Amino acid sequence: MELVCPAGTPASLHAAVAAGADVVYCGFRDATNARNFPGLNFSRAELRDAVEHAHKHGVHVYLACNTYPQAGAEEIWHKAVDDAVAIGIDAIILADIGLLRYARDRHPDARLHLSVQASASNEEAIQFYHQEFGVRRVVLPRVLSLDEIRTLNQRIQVETEVFAFGGMCVMAEGRCSLSSYATGESPNMNGVCSPAAHVHYEERGDATVSRLGNFTINIYDSDEKVGYPTLCKGRFRAMDKSGYLFEEPTSLDVTAILPELADAGVSALKIEGRQRGKAYISQVVGAFRASLDKIAKGQHDARSKLSTLSEGQSDTTGAYRRNWQ
Amino acid sequence: MTESYPSFTPFLLANPFIRNAPTFLVARICHHAMATMHHRYRPVFERIAEQEAFALLISPTDLDLQFYLKIDADHPELRPARHGEEETIAAQISGPLPALLELLQGSSDGDALFFSRTLRIEGRTELVVALRNALDGESIDLRSAVAESFGVMGPAAKVALGLAEKIYRQLQHDMNRTADALTSPTATRLLGLEKRTSAQAATMAEIEKTIQRRNRHTRVKPSGTAKDDFALPANP
Numbered sequence: 001m002e003l004v005c006p007a008g009t010p011a012s013l014h015a016a017v018a019a020g021a022d023v024v025y026c027g028f029r030d031a032t033n034a035r036n037f038p039g040l041n042f043s044r045a046e047l048r049d050a051v052e053h054a055h056k057h058g059v060h061v062y063l064a065c066n067t068y069p070q071a072g073a074e075e076i077w078h079k080a081v082d083d084a085v086a087i088g089i090d091a092i093i094l095a096d097i098g099l100l101r102y103a104r105d106r107h108p109d110a111r112l113h114l115s116v117q118a119s120a121s122n123e124e125a126i127q128f129y130h131q132e133f134g135v136r137r138v139v140l141p142r143v144l145s146l147d148e149i150r151t152l153n154q155r156i157q158v159e160t161e162v163f164a165f166g167g168m169c170v171m172a173e174g175r176c177s178l179s180s181y182a183t184g185e186s187p188n189m190n191g192v193c194s195p196a197a198h199v200h201y202e203e204r205g206d207a208t209v210s211r212l213g214n215f216t217i218n219i220y221d222s223d224e225k226v227g228y229p230t231l232c233k234g235r236f237r238a239m240d241k242s243g244y245l246f247e248e249p250t251s252l253d254v255t256a257i258l259p260e261l262a263d264a265g266v267s268a269l270k271i272e273g274r275q276r277g278k279a280y281i282s283q284v285v286g287a288f289r290a291s292l293d294k295i296a297k298g299q300h301d302a303r304s305k306l307s308t309l310s311e312g313q314s315d316t317t318g319a320y321r322r323n324w325q
Numbered sequence: 326m327t328e329s330y331p332s333f334t335p336f337l338l339a340n341p342f343i344r345n346a347p348t349f350l351v352a353r354i355c356h357h358a359m360a361t362m363h364h365r366y367r368p369v370f371e372r373i374a375e376q377e378a379f380a381l382l383i384s385p386t387d388l389d390l391q392f393y394l395k396i397d398a399d400h401p402e403l404r405p406a407r408h409g410e411e412e413t414i415a416a417q418i419s420g421p422l423p424a425l426l427e428l429l430q431g432s433s434d435g436d437a438l439f440f441s442r443t444l445r446i447e448g449r450t451e452l453v454v455a456l457r458n459a460l461d462g463e464s465i466d467l468r469s470a471v472a473e474s475f476g477v478m479g480p481a482a483k484v485a486l487g488l489a490e491k492i493y494r495q496l497q498h499d500m501n502r503t504a505d506a507l508t509s510p511t512a513t514r515l516l517g518l519e520k521r522t523s524a525q526a527a528t529m530a531e532i533e534k535t536i537q538r539r540n541r542h543t544r545v546k547p548s549g550t551a552k553d554d555f556a557l558p559a560n561p
Binding site: 011199208277279283310 | 373433445457459462464
């Protein structure tokens with residue numbers, strides 16, 4: 001399985017290459033990708049240098065251009081696709097069908113991958129993207145079990161990439177409006193879920209209060225670990241009980257089920273976290289590289305040492321095993 | 326802005342010296358450190374120049390000293406913070422000095438430090454995020470920066486720094502052992518209390534279930550009289 005790793009800065013890309021990534025994915029410094037955070041991402045010149053560095057080390061670079069073009073501003077997205085091809089990117093990760101058509105028509109030789117933001121989770125949807133736009137790989141939404149992935153891989157002609165580590169989502173990828181409702185900015189079109197300008201933390205005695213816009217997301221006691229300030233990971237009160245109504249602040253970690261994912265026919269493992277620092281990249285990529293190398297030798301260590309890097313300092317195998325059912 | 330509890334690091338031992346150090350000397354060291362950073366890591370300041378100039382309050386939770394950090398592409402500033410300038414501060418970052426230095430060098434992940442609550446942030450989050458990303462985009466090497474700032478005495482400074490780091494690590498080890506020795510009786514007692522509380526909570530849950538079961542069996546059916554606003558009309 002190919003190890004696809006995140007990079008939000010040139011330094012992170014260097015860290016990912018050094019730690020053993022097969023592929024590094026990144027985005028331009030604008031709304032064309034789903035991690036449009038202040039100070040993050042690549043200028044055209046930085047990406048050109050980054051691609052040169054990665055290729056020199058035998059590592060591929062993918063560009064995430066996976067938000068939905070805003071009406072009347074499509075040129076920004078078109079230019080991102082054109083520039084990515086000119087720079088020599090190895091694949092472009094897209095979600096919008098208009099943009100997929102643009103890429104197919106203008107750059108018929110470009111390798112196109114379908115972003116998780118497209119939320120294609122069944123055979124018909126994936127075949128449609130493959131037949132209409134020549135998509136060669138699909139990043140599967142985090143809603144499928146191992147058995148479902150295995151069945152899907154037996155029926156489709158394209159490669160599948162699954163999330164292996166990092167932040168979880170409420171499994172409505174590309175369709176979620178929670179952040180947009182609270183802040184007016186959408187992860188799907190502006191590339192920001194819970195934009196930092198709308199996030200506020202307050203230390204209240206020993207407790208930490210997190211807010212998004214006018215919504216209190218959580219009040220963490222002194223002994224509790226903190227999660228991202230997204231509404232889906234908020235703790236709310238309903239019917240006299242307070243708790244995580246959507247999902248708990250926890251990270252995905254598939255270290256324990258890597259052989260099963262390989263057996264299910266998965267082509268690539270994606271590590272989430274372009275917004276994370278290079279220390280995270282080095283440790284997570286290094287750990288997964290070691291695990292994959294062991295599996296290649298017929299060995300497997302199911303224990304993960306990455307919990308300190310996880311959101312809420314806890315991890316899950318998510319929908320792959322569906323332990324909650 | 327909030328005051329945090331002190332962190333148990335060897336920097337606590339430096340506080341008597343810091344408290345009594347002449348203000349101009351501390352200000353001079355800060356100024357020199359910032360000038361070195363600005364000269365050596367110019368791209369950090371260029372990257373962050375996309376934002377307007379802003380000031381942060383850096384609060385090491387193991388030092389009796391807070392720093393005023395002004396981020397400006399051309400004229401950045403680092404100095405001891407003064408009372409009464411809270412109004413000019415866009416955000417406050419609090420945490421143990423070793424963690425703050427690791428963050429500066431990119432050897433620790435900012436989100437992980439935040440998840441574990443080692444690091445706390447208040448104020449304009451987007452500016453802190455922008456600074457973190459700009460710093461992380463560079464390969465900052467504090468040891469080399471310090472050595473360079475000593476000019477021809479650089480190699481000697483590097484040796485002295487190596488020795489200081491060794492002493493620091495030994496001190497941290499000793500302080501951790503001391504902390505364990507001091508807290509272990511309380512920790513053992515707490516563990517016992519936790520077990521008893523868990524057992525009592527389990528008993529309470531069982532009692533609650535039993536009461537609910539009994540209530541279900543003994544519940545009186547609604548009478549369905551005209552006085553009952555929610556009663557269905559009687560069958561004709």
